[in-house]
Amino acid sequence: MCNRAGKSLVLHTAEFALLQFVTPDGRFQPIAVLVLDHEGDKLYVRARRNLGSIVEPEDARVLRLILSQLAEEANATSGSVILENLESTLSNAVRITKRAPVELADFDTAVDELYTRYVPSAI
Secondary structure (H helix, E strand, O other), X not given: OEOOOOOEOOOEEEEEEEEEEEOOOOOEXXXXXXXXXXXXXXXXXXXXXXXXXXXXXXXXXXXXXXXXXXXXXXXXXXXXXXXXXXHHHOOOOEEEOOOXXXXXXXXXXXXXXXXXXXXXXXX
16 A cells, blocks of 8 residues: 555554443443554553533543543553453443454554544534
8 A cells, every 4th residue: 555655555453442431311422542553562542622511520520530541551551451451340431342453554643533433523
């Protein structure tokens, strides 16, 4: 595969999952996109910033703390260990989807594209 300048692109195989908040009325609201780079064992995180538009203020404060801690952990810890921990411990109000494979050329761009696709903008 080549980019627009005709240079060859290296595709990486990764996995992604969504973190979701379950509202009191049972709706699943995506709150973050997680992309795991297997080669570098790095977890890329893109979290929703407008939490106040989908949850009550107290829930938004708690979710901001969780997402902030997750982003810090992703910079310091094995990405696969973080995902495994989330998959084995999350339940109730915050959940994680099953991992899905994705091929990508650039992790940052892919995280942004997945975020745009799966996390609706506030109206």
